[in-house]
Amino acid sequence: MRKLLTALAALAIGVGVLAVPAQAQDKKFTIALIPGLTTDAFYITMRKGAEAAAKAVGAELVFQGAPDFNPVTQTPVLDAVIARKPDAILIAPTDKVQLVQPLKKAIDAGIPVITVDTFIGTGQYQTGAGDADFPLSYVASDNLLGGRMAADALSKAIGGKGKVYVSNVKPGVSTTDQREEGFKEEMKKYPDITVLETQFNDDDANKAASQFQSVYARNSDLAGVFGANLFSALGAANGVQQAGQSGKIRVAAFDAPTSIVDNLKSGLVDIAIAQHPAEIGYFGVMAAYAHLTGQSIPTSIGTGFTVMDKSNVDQPEVARFIYQN
Ligand code: T6T
Numbered sequence: 001m002r003k004l005l006t007a008l009a010a011l012a013i014g015v016g017v018l019a020v021p022a023q024a025q026d027k028k029f030t031i032a033l034i035p036g037l038t039t040d041a042f043y044i045t046m047r048k049g050a051e052a053a054a055k056a057v058g059a060e061l062v063f064q065g066a067p068d069f070n071p072v073t074q075t076p077v078l079d080a081v082i083a084r085k086p087d088a089i090l091i092a093p094t095d096k097v098q099l100v101q102p103l104k105k106a107i108d109a110g111i112p113v114i115t116v117d118t119f120i121g122t123g124q125y126q127t128g129a130g131d132a133d134f135p136l137s138y139v140a141s142d143n144l145l146g147g148r149m150a151a152d153a154l155s156k157a158i159g160g161k162g163k164v165y166v167s168n169v170k171p172g173v174s175t176t177d178q179r180e181e182g183f184k185e186e187m188k189k190y191p192d193i194t195v196l197e198t199q200f201n202d203d204d205a206n207k208a209a210s211q212f213q214s215v216y217a218r219n220s221d222l223a224g225v226f227g228a229n230l231f232s233a234l235g236a237a238n239g240v241q242q243a244g245q246s247g248k249i250r251v252a253a254f255d256a257p258t259s260i261v262d263n264l265k266s267g268l269v270d271i272a273i274a275q276h277p278a279e280i281g282y283f284g285v286m287a288a289y290a291h292l293t294g295q296s297i298p299t300s301i302g303t304g305f306t307v308m309d310k311s312n313v314d315q316p317e318v319a320r321f322i323y324q325n
Helices: 002-012 022-026 041-057 071-083 100-108 143-157 174-187 205-218 230-242 258-266 277-292
Strands: 030-034 060-063 088-091 113-116 137-141 162-168 193-195 222-227 250-254 271-275 300-303 305-308
Touching: 030 041, 030 071, 030 277, 041 060, 041 277, 071 088, 071 100, 088 277, 100 113, 113 277, 137 143, 137 277, 143 174, 143 222, 143 250, 143 271, 143 305, 162 174, 162 205, 162 230, 174 193, 205 222, 205 230, 222 230, 230 250, 230 258, 250 258, 258 271, 277 300
Parallel strands: 030 060, 030 088, 088 113, 113 137, 137 300, 162 193, 162 222, 222 250, 250 271
Antiparallel strands: 271 305
């Protein structure tokens, strides 16, 4: 009956009914986006893309997250979002294992889940294998590839030889685990480079900066650092600067907030691998909307990178990928 009325209404205003998704007129969907943390320029930029997509399809976007990147603080946020009964949940899980059970509660409540940026389990969804394949889709950068790209860039900057290390968040985060894995794998191509032990900073740039000082104190011949995410890279760069080694100890950064772009321009950071967080947010919402309106969706959607350095960062087609505050 409702469909008939929709069709009659469409005919009455002279619009082809096939061009208008029937459910879009019937219901305004609420789609929740739970970031890794709320104050990170990466997720702030993701939110903008998600809002653009929500506006395009007439959905409401709810953005709710924790103040730090931590499964212990993210889980109660997720519980509160489930209690609001949104039509779909997009989430960047802060741990591959610890968010599995909390996310099952969403499925039990009949709320479809899509993970953005990070994944749970192996990230292979809808396979019927394991206990963490229930999200419908994973929308993200190719983080293994990103780690390889960082290794090649850092190797080039240090002339293919010397000691380097990875400044990373903490084990169990799918994205940064994969970046480190890709980096170390690619570094095997360079026999004259030694990769020292990874330093884990809990997503705290100050901690990453002081860890740099300790590594440098033990290795006065340190040649470079890979900062595997925004806060790791920022902290490592600050550490290099505080040690008076700007331009001598080279830095490859993952992520591209304005602070890292300033560091590129000053020569403190050599390269920044910018993800496309707005694209992740946009396609996350579009995937949720497609599912809610009866379409099948891909189990994984890959988004791109833009590699920034001093020479290209002012070009508009590159600068548009600097993260927003
Ligand atoms: O690098 C991004 C994100 O991809 C990662 O999962 C966590 O850290 C960031 O949010 C940057 O701080």
